[in-house]
Amino acid sequence: MKESKKQWIKEKAFWQDDPIIGAKVVQLTGNLSMATNIYSEDPTCSKDNLIAVFRSTKIGATGELCVVDIKNEISTEIDSNVHWVGACAQAYGDFFFYPCFNKGKWEMRRLCFSTLQVEVIHNLSGETPYTTLGSVSPDGRYIANQKCPDENFYQVIVLDTETGEEKIIAEGPDFCNPHPRFDRIKGEWVLVQKNCGYRFIDREIKRVDTDVAVTLVLCNRDGLKQVELPVAKPSIPCEVSGHEAWIKNQTAFIFSSSPVNLPYDDGQKCGNLLLYCIGDEKPRVIAHAPELYFGHVSTSACGNYWCCDAWEWKHDRLDCCVYAPKIAVGSIKTGKFAFVCQVEGFWPEYEIGHSHPYMSADNKHIVFVSTRTGFPQIFCAEIPDGFLKNLDI
8 A cells, every 4th residue: 555645735826717607717737747637427526526637748658646626726646657548437436546557567556535545456467557448336346447458359347356356248349449337326337338330540449330320338247238228320310429427326327429410309309418217218318409519428426417518519410529618517307507617728639638527526616627728737617606506496
């Protein structure tokens, strides 16, 4: 177990209040390195609003793992020689797992937010660690990630961190970039993206077959059952974008459909931000907004709200995510939503510069990445008093 006295520093910088609703915006990181908040589908935010941040001076290289205290607006370095690809987040939990290169080998380490202690929980074989951004079960025992034993052949695995046993829950060429996500009830199921028609070519995911659609499958944690869900073609005239988030204590998740398709009309609402309950025949639109494209979605710690970046959408079947978006928050119960702030800056192709917004555990802030300084840094926008209440009525 790695223990040391942490030195907390202030990196914050003040920005003008956002013009949309007057939200106060604070820059939380300021070192001369790129910083990312890891991802938003499983927010790396503890119940005390400590968040995990990865820093690096070079895309694709190892870097430093830091923790930022949102409330006190301070940060501290936790570990070095770490990589965010292969990391596994526990949504609003006490643990964060990540690969670290130590003495010529990769280790899987576990950070405990409440103590800031780090321990090695698994030695990783091979030249590289796990190859996607993974997930942690609600009890913290299991992690889901991906291995690539051969070129264009992938295995989605679940690791029991107590026994060290790995189980394959899905495999094949379609499971590149699978985005595995544990449910937020007991962690018995893992939602996995099945990228039908896509392959990694020259280190990029490229479409090779337009006759099949990207969809989602539900896998049992033990690898004994796999069900393809009716969330894409042919069930509905869309395919998934690859961004989905479970709702706490529900057998339901929210996801965005692809910008190359038209918005989905469920007969009552039209849009691309959809909610699917396990067992339903089809998903339903959760935000009526046919002229907006919603991308990276997250759901709140309480399970009542969603948070997502959004772009204006011309329905020209082209990717509209080519400039910095705005961030919206919506009520899962009422369907109402409103914008909180603008991301600003430019929109890079590399993932660590994407906004990946999520709400803090206490629903008082939105955490997001912005390039408004010239390279990615972590920001938070304060949600004004009464904002969420207005969405609920």
